[in-house]
Amino acid sequence: MTHQLRTLAILPADVPETAVWPELGSKLGADEDGVGPHQRQWLTIATLHRSGLYEKADLSAIVSKECLSLLEGVGRAVLDLELRMLISRRNPLMNVAQRDAEKARLIGPVRRDLVEILRVTDNSRLGAGEWQAISAGSGARTVETVMLQVLGWWSLMLPGGTISRLVDQIHADLGPDTTVGYDWRTMLSEHFGKLAPEFFFSEQGPDHTKLFQATVRTSDGRSSTGSVARSKKEAARLASQAYLTAHAPRLLASRTSSDRKPPLSELPVHMEHRRLAGLFDTTDARLFAKALTHKSWVYENTPHGDRRASNEVLANLGSAVLGVLAARARSARLLSSTTRPDPDLSTGLTVPDEDLVPLAHDLGLPAACRLGAGQRRLGMTTEMLANFVQGVLAAAYVQAPGITEFERRLPAVVAEFLAAHSRRSTRDAATRLQELAVELDLEWRSTDRSTGPGHAVVYHNTTWINGGSATIVVEGYGAGRTAAKKAAAAQAIGSANLRVGATDFEQRDVALFFLVRQIEVLAAKPRLWPRWQQANVLGAGYLANLDWAAFANWTDAVRAAGLLDSQFPAETRHVLADYYQRAVRSAYARPSFAAVLTRVLRWVEAAREQNRAILEPEQWEEMVALTAAHSIWLAPGGTADLAKMLERWAQPDRRRASVTLDLDSPAEIGAQACAAVQRLLQEFRPPSRGPNELGLHAKLSSGPRGHEIRLSPGAVWSSGSASVVALVCEATKGVVVDTHGDETVLRITNQSVAGSGLLWDAATSTRATDQYDVEFGRLLHDLKNQIMGARMALSRPTETRTEQLEAELDASQHIDSAAAITTQLVGAEGLYTRIQIGMCNLGSFMRHYISDLMKRLPPGIRVIPPNTVPVRVALGAEVLRGALDNLVKNAVEAMGDAGQIEFEYTLLEDDRVALLEVRDTGPGLPSHVISALRRGGVAPTTKRHGSGLGLPGVIRMMRRAGCDLHPLQVAVGGAWLITLPLAEESGAADDN
Numbered sequence: 001m002t003h004q005l006r007t008l009a010i011l012p013a014d015v016p017e018t019a020v021w022p023e024l025g026s027k028l029g030a031d032e033d034g035v036g037p038h039q040r041q042w043l044t045i046a047t048l049h050r051s052g053l054y055e056k057a058d059l060s061a062i063v064s065k066e067c068l069s070l071l072e073g074v075g076r077a078v079l080d081l082e083l084r085m086l087i088s089r090r091n092p093l094m095n096v097a098q099r100d101a102e103k104a105r106l107i108g109p110v111r112r113d114l115v116e117i118l119r120v121t122d123n124s125r126l127g128a129g130e131w132q133a134i135s136a137g138s139g140a141r142t143v144e145t146v147m148l149q150v151l152g153w154w155s156l157m158l159p160g161g162t163i164s165r166l167v168d169q170i171h172a173d174l175g176p177d178t179t180v181g182y183d184w185r186t187m188l189s190e191h192f193g194k195l196a197p198e199f200f201f202s203e204q205g206p207d208h209t210k211l212f213q214a215t216v217r218t219s220d221g222r223s224s225t226g227s228v229a230r231s232k233k234e235a236a237r238l239a240s241q242a243y244l245t246a247h248a249p250r251l252l253a254s255r256t257s258s259d260r261k262p263p264l265s266e267l268p269v270h271m272e273h274r275r276l277a278g279l280f281d282t283t284d285a286r287l288f289a290k291a292l293t294h295k296s297w298v299y300e301n302t303p304h305g306d307r308r309a310s311n312e313v314l315a316n317l318g319s320a321v322l323g324v325l326a327a328r329a330r331s332a333r334l335l336s337s338t339t340r341p342d343p344d345l346s347t348g349l350t351v352p353d354e355d356l357v358p359l360a361h362d363l364g365l366p367a368a369c370r371l372g373a374g375q376r377r378l379g380m381t382t383e384m385l386a387n388f389v390q391g392v393l394a395a396a397y398v399q400a401p402g403i404t405e406f407e408r409r410l411p412a413v414v415a416e417f418l419a420a421h422s423r424r425s426t427r428d429a430a431t432r433l434q435e436l437a438v439e440l441d442l443e444w445r446s447t448d449r450s451t452g453p454g455h456a457v458v459y460h461n462t463t464w465i466n467g468g469s470a471t472i473v474v475e476g477y478g479a480g481r482t483a484a485k486k487a488a489a490a491q492a493i494g495s496a497n498l499r500v501g502a503t504d505f506e507q508r509d510v511a512l513f514f515l516v517r518q519i520e521v522l523a524a525k526p527r528l529w530p531r532w533q534q535a536n537v538l539g540a541g542y543l544a545n546l547d548w549a550a551f552a553n554w555t556d557a558v559r560a561a562g563l564l565d566s567q568f569p570a571e572t573r574h575v576l577a578d579y580y581q582r583a584v585r586s587a588y589a590r591p592s593f594a595a596v597l598t599r600v601l602r603w604v605e606a607a608r609e610q611n612r613a614i615l616e617p618e619q620w621e622e623m624v625a626l627t628a629a630h631s632i633w634l635a636p637g638g639t640a641d642l643a644k645m646l647e648r649w650a651q652p653d654r655r656r657a658s659v660t661l662d663l664d665s666p667a668e669i670g671a672q673a674c675a676a677v678q679r680l681l682q683e684f685r686p687p688s689r690g691p692n693e694l695g696l697h698a699k700l701s702s703g704p705r706g707h708e709i710r711l712s713p714g715a716v717w718s719s720g721s722a723s724v725v726a727l728v729c730e731a732t733k734g735v736v737v738d739t740h741g742d743e744t745v746l747r748i749t750n751q752s753v754a755g756s757g758l759l760w761d762a763a764t765s766t767r768a769t770d771q772y773d774v775e776f777g778r779l780l781h782d783l784k785n786q787i788m789g790a791r792m793a794l795s796r797p798t799e800t801r802t803e804q805l806e807a808e809l810d811a812s813q814h815i816d817s818a819a820a821i822t823t824q825l826v827g828a829e830g831l832y833t834r835i836q837i838g839m840c841n842l843g844s845f846m847r848h849y850i851s852d853l854m855k856r857l858p859p860g861i862r863v864i865p866p867n868t869v870p871v872r873v874a875l876g877a878e879v880l881r882g883a884l885d886n887l888v889k890n891a892v893e894a895m896g897d898a899g900q901i902e903f904e905y906t907l908l909e910d911d912r913v914a915l916l917e918v919r920d921t922g923p924g925l926p927s928h929v930i931s932a933l934r935r936g937g938v939a940p941t942t943k944r945h946g947s948g949l950g951l952p953g954v955i956r957m958m959r960r961a962g963c964d965l966h967p968l969q970v971a972v973g974g975a976w977l978i979t980l981p982l983a984e985e986s987g988a989a990d991d992n
Contacts, residue, residue: 023119024150027166031158039157045339046071046153047120049146051127054839054872066346067339068149070331075151077327078403079114081320082167083107085398088317090171095308096316106171108230111144113170120147141230155324155403156332164402184240188216191251195219197243199236204228214239222247267293267309272368279363280396281409287398290314291391292365294384296372311391318390319350321397325407326351330422342535345425352428353386355421360385362413365392378456381479429490430482436496439528440517442467446488448481459484465492467517472510501536501550503557511561519568523575527913527981530962533583538576540583543763555759568758576762582959584763590832592730593629596622596723597832601822604787607815611808614790614815622723627784629727630777632676640674642667642707642748646698649681662699667707673748676732677709680746683721684711706734709746772952776828783821790814828953839983840877842905842914843868849881850903853888860898871907871914873980875961880980883965886954887918887976894922894974916978917968924974925967 124146195218214235217223226238277285295310334341400406446463461476461484476487495510505511533540542551607614650659699710734749793810850865905916958965968975
């Protein structure tokens with residue numbers, strides 16, 4: 001099966017979809033028939049390197065580095081598996097160490113050949129710095145990353161097996177190495193140690209793509225230089241190989257002849273092995289017998305104790321098989337819903353051994369395993385059970401024609417395991433607990449002790465976690481200190497997951513400790529709110545997706561755990577409500593509203609050049625739709641009776657046509673939804689079928705999922721009505737208009753779920769609107785009135801030239817007033833779309849920004865630039881530029897023709913933020929304006945034509961992006977402080 005990823009409906013207009021380039025198309029073979037527009041869109045993403053992503057704000061709005069990492073992880077796993085399969089076919093008698101060495105020999109050349117054969121360099125989209133590195137001949141690793149992303153796309157999107165044939169062809173061109181698996185450096189030390197061999201290293205390339213070359217020299221004057229490698233260890237190994245090949249060829253020849261071993265004897269096959277062969281839809285049960293044979297049994301029951309008869313080789317191969325299965329399942333699940341997955345879930349690590357233990361028992365493997373007598377007395381370890389699972393997967397995989405067919409044959413228990421594993425973080429619990437301790441300002445310490453004899457020692461770990469005045473204790477057990485520490489951490493993390501929506505926790509006191517601590521630190525950690533909301537901390541992800549039912553279920557679990565509302569002061573409740581409000585606002589993005597607002601503002605601007613452009617009907621209808629939708633957006637909270645609203649609407653004096661109602665019962669819905677339905681009904685017109693309108697019939701029915709209003713005969717929507725319907729439905733989630741035959745149907749989803757308690761009350765007290773929306777609505781209403789005045793002036797009848805000129809003058813005055821309002825609304829559309837966070841290098845950005853600013857400012861304005869140091873912040877350059885432009889514009893208007901603007905920023909690595917300060921020598925903001933802005937309100941403007949929306953709009957934009965902007969009270973001049981969270985780095989390659 002292929003993993004059908006989500007359709008990417010929108011790609012930036014200036015980034016065309018990548019066609020299947022000729023070199024790739026020729027290698028796809030029959031797979032090329034499956035490459036349609038949907039697959040090409042994902043190929044466009046796969047050819048993008050992180051360096052290019054950082055430099056493209058429009059792309060970073062769609063794609064994240066986690067998306068690219070997932071594709072790369074699939075490609076890496078697939079290539080690893082194909083190489084291991086190829087080595088197994090070509091060299092079946094190799095042991096595990098030899099296979100690993102052969103893979104290490106092949107992986108570099110195969111990657112380079114894949115880049116060259118597929119012409120990936122010519123089709124990659126990289127950052128400027130990476131292109132320069134490639135031009136200088138040192139960007140190989142970057143292009144190999146893109147090649148792996150393309151392989152990941154190939155594996156996920158296309159059904160064929162041509163990757164295997166391509167790797168096979170490359171291996172044939174490389175040729176075999178009969179001395180593979182030798183430890184060259186050890187051999188050099190054993191046979192030439194008396195000559196005191198010394199290694200000398202040379203380096204080339206930048207730090208993140210540095211290459212090494214080693215030369216080994218002995219005291220007798222002989223020396224050899226190895227090939228270029230990516231590490232000093234590998235370079236030394238290659239230099240040792242070159243020395244032995246050149247100066248001791250007989251040693252290698254005698255070693256090769258001594259490595260020959262007798263053929264293996266057949267292992268007995270039992271009923272359990274045949275059961276597994278049938279379970280995986282295969283025919284050869286002998287491979288399953290080998291997969292379940294431990295080396296301890298081999299030592300006791302086979303001639304010469306040949307370890308090749310054990311499951312070591314199959315377990316080694318099975319590790320790669322499991323890696324591909326896990327990478328494909330995780331990537332498919334995450335990328336099917338978003339191209340910006342949670343970083344915690346998209347980490348591409350291997351499946352831990354302890355996770356495979358339950359799967360081993362579900363498959364019934366312990367009963368089918370062969371162990372030596374001594375090992376049976378000791379029992380099976382976690383590592384052994386994991387190896388048995390991996391060996392069984394390998395035994396099944398080698399009998400399948402490819403990964404897609406293999407996945408189709410997987411037993412349900414394995415498929416369910418992969419699905420469950422793809423929903424969990426792959427980082428170990430100890431690491432996650434350390435990160436959680438940093439986030440929540442926790443202190444922790446642990447001790448361990450051991451019990452039992454040396455051959456069966458058990459370690460007991462006790463961990464104390466302290467936060468404020470509360471302390472919890474968790475314990476774990478394991479065969480080693482690290483295992484016990486991880487087990488204790490897993491106890492804590494498992495219960496701490498109550499914070500992120502889990503309802504199945506083991507220890508109530510631990511769960512409540514982390515939940516209470518999370519609420520306590522909210523006020524001090526606003527910079528982490530965006531990441532927490534994405535991770536569903538405190539159920540914020542449910543609110544961002546408007547899933548009130550899931551949020552109610554979670555709060556019920558919290559209350560059942562015993563969270564006491566009385567233990568939190570009023571200030572904490574307010575902070576919690578603000579946290580939820582930001583999540584709710586992010587869910588209520590209104591892209592259609594923003595697009596229509598942009599067109600209306602351009603329309604008014606065009607009317608200044610030609611008055612009569614204001615008479616265009618389509619733009620006027622969009623203006624009406626804007627005001628209608630925004631009035632619904634500002635509708636008060638609470639509930640309303642839908643049935644009573646319908647009765648008022650059906651009154652004869654309100655309708656030209658008679659209306660008959662069929663009402664089920666009182667229907668309580670949200671007041672905003674009720675206002676939206678009422679406004680939509682005003683647009684409803686029955687079709688005319690004669691000299692008089694036909695009567696209308698409205699039927700209201702209610703159910704557990706919501707309400708339906710069926711209107712017949714069906715409505716006839718004008719173009720203006722279509723705009724109103726689209727924008728009003730966008731402003732009110734859960735209200736949908738549809739037409740079926742002769743009926744028009746209005747559906748209202750029931751989003752109110754009964755609940756109570758601290759968390760529920762804080763969430764339901766939030767609104768998607770604020771004072772900015774109210775002031776914005778007032779300006780929008782004034783704009784509509786001015787446009788209406790201009791249209792009426794131009795439409796009134798005139799009989800003389802004087803009357804016509806008076807009408808034109810009257811219209812011009814209205815249009816000038818409308819244009820003045822539009823200048824106050826410029827940029828407001830950006831606050832009604834989903835914020836695109838992005839990231840940028842603050843040092844590079846400030847250098848370019850200051851250089852551009854000096855060209856634009858009056859000569860008397862002096863600009864003092866900051867001391868720039870490289871630091872990557874989690875905010876796109878365009879958003880940051882817009883905020884600074886607003887602050888600079890206000891400062892210049894206040895200072896006049898002379899003054900000074902100073903920029904400075906400080907990096908606080910411990911807090912993971914950068915503080916950017918902007919100061920000017922103007923009069924500064926009055927104290928009452930600063931107070932209003934800090935409260936989040938609309939500041940009273942001191943400008944003649946100001947609206948008071950500029951600064952609150954910028955503050956709102958920055959906070960939606962996870963940053964903060966607030967005015968400083970200083971003795972002289974004006975000052976602003978911008979808090980920018982640092983971007984999460986994932987390797988040196990991101991530096992470009």
